[in-house]
Amino acid sequence: MYSGKLCSKEPVKTKEQLQALLKDTRGKTYYKEMQNLEVDTDLLWKTIQTTLNSRIKTWLEICSRCGICAESCFLYLANDKDPTQIPSYKIQSTLGEIIKRKGDVDNAFMQTAMETTWGKCTCCNRCAMYCPNGIDTGVMFSYLRGLLYQQGFVPLEMKIGAGMHRIYYAQMDITDEDFIDTFEWIVEEYEKDYQGLKVPVDVKNADIMYTVNAREVKYYPEDLAYAAILFNLAQENWTVTSKGWEETSLAMFAGDWEACKIQVKHVYEAMERLKPKRMIGTECGHAHRATVIEGPYWMGRKDGKPPVESIHYVEWVAEALRTGKLKINPEKRIKTPVTIQDSCNYVRNGGLKDITREIISYIVEPGYFVEMEPCGENNFCCGGGGGFNGIGIYRNHRNKGLTVKRDQIIKTGAKLVLAPCHNCWDAIRDLEEEFKIGIKWSFLKPLLIDMVEIPESMKPAS
Amino acid sequence: MFKTILLAASADHACDNAAKSAFRLADLTNAHITVFHVLGMPAHGFSQEVIDVKTGEKVEASEEYISWVKEEIKIYYAKQFEKTKSFDIKIAVGMPYREILREIKNGRYDIVTLGGTSKEKISVYKKHMLGSTVLRVAKASPIPVMVLCRPSSSFLKNISSILFCADFSKESDAAFNFAANLAKFFNCNLDIFNVADISPVFSKNIIEQDEIDSQISAAYKKIEEKYIPHTKNIIKTVANVCEGIPYVEIVKYAREKNSSLIVIAHHNKENENFGSNMEQIIVRSASPVISINK
Numbered sequence: 001m002y003s004g005k006l007c008s009k010e011p012v013k014t015k016e017q018l019q020a021l022l023k024d025t026r027g028k029t030y031y032k033e034m035q036n037l038e039v040d041t042d043l044l045w046k047t048i049q050t051t052l053n054s055r056i057k058t059w060l061e062i063c064s065r066c067g068i069c070a071e072s073c074f075l076y077l078a079n080d081k082d083p084t085q086i087p088s089y090k091i092q093s094t095l096g097e098i099i100k101r102k103g104d105v106d107n108a109f110m111q112t113a114m115e116t117t118w119g120k121c122t123c124c125n126r127c128a129m130y131c132p133n134g135i136d137t138g139v140m141f142s143y144l145r146g147l148l149y150q151q152g153f154v155p156l157e158m159k160i161g162a163g164m165h166r167i168y169y170a171q172m173d174i175t176d177e178d179f180i181d182t183f184e185w186i187v188e189e190y191e192k193d194y195q196g197l198k199v200p201v202d203v204k205n206a207d208i209m210y211t212v213n214a215r216e217v218k219y220y221p222e223d224l225a226y227a228a229i230l231f232n233l234a235q236e237n238w239t240v241t242s243k244g245w246e247e248t249s250l251a252m253f254a255g256d257w258e259a260c261k262i263q264v265k266h267v268y269e270a271m272e273r274l275k276p277k278r279m280i281g282t283e284c285g286h287a288h289r290a291t292v293i294e295g296p297y298w299m300g301r302k303d304g305k306p307p308v309e310s311i312h313y314v315e316w317v318a319e320a321l322r323t324g325k326l327k328i329n330p331e332k333r334i335k336t337p338v339t340i341q342d343s344c345n346y347v348r349n350g351g352l353k354d355i356t357r358e359i360i361s362y363i364v365e366p367g368y369f370v371e372m373e374p375c376g377e378n379n380f381c382c383g384g385g386g387g388f389n390g391i392g393i394y395r396n397h398r399n400k401g402l403t404v405k406r407d408q409i410i411k412t413g414a415k416l417v418l419a420p421c422h423n424c425w426d427a428i429r430d431l432e433e434e435f436k437i438g439i440k441w442s443f444l445k446p447l448l449i450d451m452v453e454i455p456e457s458m459k460p461a462s
Numbered sequence: 463m464f465k466t467i468l469l470a471a472s473a474d475h476a477c478d479n480a481a482k483s484a485f486r487l488a489d490l491t492n493a494h495i496t497v498f499h500v501l502g503m504p505a506h507g508f509s510q511e512v513i514d515v516k517t518g519e520k521v522e523a524s525e526e527y528i529s530w531v532k533e534e535i536k537i538y539y540a541k542q543f544e545k546t547k548s549f550d551i552k553i554a555v556g557m558p559y560r561e562i563l564r565e566i567k568n569g570r571y572d573i574v575t576l577g578g579t580s581k582e583k584i585s586v587y588k589k590h591m592l593g594s595t596v597l598r599v600a601k602a603s604p605i606p607v608m609v610l611c612r613p614s615s616s617f618l619k620n621i622s623s624i625l626f627c628a629d630f631s632k633e634s635d636a637a638f639n640f641a642a643n644l645a646k647f648f649n650c651n652l653d654i655f656n657v658a659d660i661s662p663v664f665s666k667n668i669i670e671q672d673e674i675d676s677q678i679s680a681a682y683k684k685i686e687e688k689y690i691p692h693t694k695n696i697i698k699t700v701a702n703v704c705e706g707i708p709y710v711e712i713v714k715y716a717r718e719k720n721s722s723l724i725v726i727a728h729h730n731k732e733n734e735n736f737g738s739n740m741e742q743i744i745v746r747s748a749s750p751v752i753s754i755n756k
Binding site: 023025026185189218220221222392 | 511525557560
């Protein structure tokens with residue numbers, strides 16, 4: 001059976017393989033090799049027989065193709081109501097067809113399925129809210145991603161991302177030493193601004209174990225400093241872990257089920273080793289989904305929960321503001337029209353809509369917050385979820401998809417978009433770059449840093 | 463004094479003054495020079511597409527492109543490289559200020575040199591503001607940061623005098639040690655200068671002359687006690703204090719004394735925005751300004 005040097009059914013297992021993939025500009029060789037990739041139909045059918053659960057089987061069978069899901073999908077709306085963008089069509093013509101054919105599909109079919117899976121669905125799960133039968137196409141596409149990954153039909157960046165988790169236990173090539181080193185030196189830069197600022201590492205039995213997104217370490221280390229500052233201002237007993245610090249999972253986006261488990265196991269081991277009271281993850285939606293919502297099932301945990309109580313960063317912020325651990329200077333509240341992008345992964349799928357609005361009530365001057373339409377659980381995906389942001393070959397698909405979010409934002413009249421999620425933040429940044437609608441966008445941390453009151457004990461020495 | 467100099471530059475006219483001063487310093491101290499260019503932030507995931515900070519274009523940060531950029535830098539600074547003892551060129555991807563700081567931390571540099579702003583076409587207003595890269599690097603750099611926005615005449619000839627701007631803070635003490643060492647190394651004069659800040663006058667807060675005089679006397683005394691004892695091996699040390707708006711007086715003094723270099727402390731808590739004295743000295747001075755923060 002054909003196996004390319006870069007594109008194959010084998011997952012990335014070495015740094016050299018990773019480097020080779022990273023050097024393949026625009027995946028020229030990778031996608032060329034994909035043309036010759038053979039489908040192991042026996043393996044495909046066998047995998048389906050052993051992993052297809054009754055829920056998905058039922059969903060595929062009971063879908064009446066009524067089309068109610070159509071208008072729930074932002075990609076259907078963004079693509080002039082193209083019928084091939086209707087969620088039920090997308091899943092029936094891919095996963096449904098593979099099952100109907102008992103896995104007997106060819107290369108061309110798998111490449112089309114790959115495009116549909118990563119280029120026409122972000123697994124935002126919005127369609128499930130509108131289906132009269134409660135069919136969740138996003139969940140089915142997540143499953144299909146696994147089947148395609150196993151056969152080697154996966155976009156280059158997803159293959160790399162999953163490989164990173166297998167090698168570095170992080171979505172980027174950041175070692176444990178890099179993480180601690182970066183966290184410590186970035187905090188050192190702020191030591192003079194905030195007396196007593198520190199990063200506790202590997203403290204056992206702390207109240208909080210903080211986990212991050214490797215992008216922060218690589219490109220936005222200020223975010224780490226801001227987290228440290230806010231925990232210190234709130235006088236939290238917190239720690240970071242030197243191993244298992246990465247909360248995200250590109251393996252989940254890639255459909256690399258084995259790597260999903262490898263990654264989350266690593267984080268859970270850190271929880272078990274340090275025994276914190278709670279784990280708090282950074283402002284990232286999919287990280288929360290991977291580690292807190294889906295991770296326990298990947299690990300076969302019977303209670304469906306991580307080893308310690310795990311919450312999203314917005315939950316901690318709301319709590320800190322509610323309890324007065326963090327106090328906002330009312331004069332510094334946001335006084336510009338502002339809206340919020342609801343992360344699919346922790347609002348629609350995690351129920352934290354009210355928590356984010358509670359934060360807004362503290363940090364935005366009354367009268368300046370404008371909801372998107374629709375909002376909360378019904379909000380549309382930012383346009384870049386599920387790995388969509390990072391996939392080069394589907395960049396045009398993604399940019400087209402961004403128009404729905406663009407129009408939602410324009411309608412609010414907001415000049416600032418709160419985006420407490422890495423994917424949303426990136427998508428909105430790209431949206432501005434692409435369409436130049438004159439907005440700013442921000443995580444919560446930098447805004448909070450500018451408006452929280454600093455206790456005398458932490459003020460810089462004069 | 464300097465074994466390795468980091469020149470963070472975009473190989474364009476905006477960085478010319480800074481680059482000239484860096485190469486001159488390398489020449490004077492027989493130092494190795496590393497030209498460091500940051501391409502910009504990558505697009506998402508593992509895309510190699512970046513917005514080149516120099517051209518503003520979306521480019522593939524492939525090996526081929528990076529080699530091309532290195533080649534361009536080599537051509538741009540060809541004349542300077544000819545005279546330099548040794549050099550290398552490094553390219554990074556990311557936020558420029560962050561990657562410069564990362565490079566400073568990971569490398570063994572003695573000083574970093576930057577231009578004022580990477581934008582060639584800037585408004586009049588912007589000309590009086592430093593780029594955010596310089597401000598952020600100056601705030602956090604553990605090594606001295608040399609910035610030059612305007613063409614320098616004095617520095618490019620001989621190092622005849624160092625102007626140290628004293629404010630008597632802890633950071634200022636560190637800046638003094640550096641300035642004194644420079645003066646000893648270059649065997650030149652050291653000017654210690656302090657300004658009694660009367661800028662409140664412009665917000666209609668009248669300051670009594672007696673108060674100004676007493677500030678001046680106190681400053682002279684501090685210079686005498688704190689700094690003069692450590693100037694024994696310097697050819698000539700002169701202390702001067704006057705009243706005024708600090709950045710204006712410092713720039714004027716540097717011009718009058720034909721100072722080759724200005725050394726000043728950067729305070730972390732200092733306002734990073736338009737108006738800080740250090741920023742104003744940098745944008746107005748015709749001498750390179752070295753900022754010391756710890």
